Amino acid sequence: MDTDIREILKRSQLSVTASREKILHLFLEEAGALAHGDIEKKAGEKFDRVTVYRTLQTFVEKGIIHTIPTVDNSIRYALCKDNCAEGHHHDHHIHFVCSNCKNTYCLDDIVTPDIKLPKGYSSSHIEVVVEGVCKSCS
Amino acid sequence: MDTDIREILKRSQLSVTASREKILHLFLEEAGALAHGDIEKKAGEKFDRVTVYRTLQTFVEKGIIHTIPTVDNSIRYALCKDNCAEGHHHDHHIHFVCSNCKNTYCLDDIVTPDIKLPKGYSSSHIEVVVEGVCKSCS
């Protein structure tokens, strides 16, 4: 696992540092998505808030994680499974928010549907967030 | 228009106050969605920040407006067109974010598609946000 983490970082041309290893580790062992706050809590008192912000930003830029839209005011992040290129996230899967356990999951096998837009509109990206009860809670 | 506004408020069992009239007016004359910040700016210096927060919260509870999921960290609100009951938003339309003008629109005529979920998952609500170029910008 530690080797994996270093591999991922190096592949993204990032230097291997304690905070990056720790945060990436959190994503790898976590099934669902993580918000900034979750990461601060799970990482303990080890890292500065600023470092967490900057690390997440870097990971998004490098295509290691992607953001998930939410209705509340919290950006959530999850691992990119299908090799997103630097700056070009092309995740076409949908996201699932469990109304019971409040976790957010990437349903990697479910592809976003095509949407017919009115005349004059063109689409470059589609986000689908489904709310309901997840596998573990049902 | 002013009569409309009072009507909407009364129908929702809300007392008619200056701030509620003003904020509702902003939504009625605005084609797209509004974030909290937009409302503060458009309302001028007239109202306290706290009043704006509380008014938006009340409007959501009463089904006058609904929230729109975003990838950045800003809750956006738009008018509910189809009579949402108190506490029960049943808007099934999709949302469109223009990558050029940055406006968010409700595409009221486009219904959210059905999504086939994996075994064990059940869905209660689906949110679709399409990013692209809007009518006015294309």
Next chain:
DNA sequence: TTAAAAAAGCAACATTGTTGCAAATCTATT
């Protein structure tokens, strides 16, 4: 018009996110 209820405004605070800069760490090279 007036009494009761509701909302607004104020102040103080909590949380979240940002920026500049010095100290520490990492990488590549010798």
Next chain:
DNA sequence: AATAGATTTGCAACAATGTTGCTTTTTTAA
């Protein structure tokens, strides 16, 4: 393995955003 240069971290200070309790003002219903 040691070192120089580049990168990252942590700190401090700040800015923006959101929340709560309480008093004053406004609204509603009688």
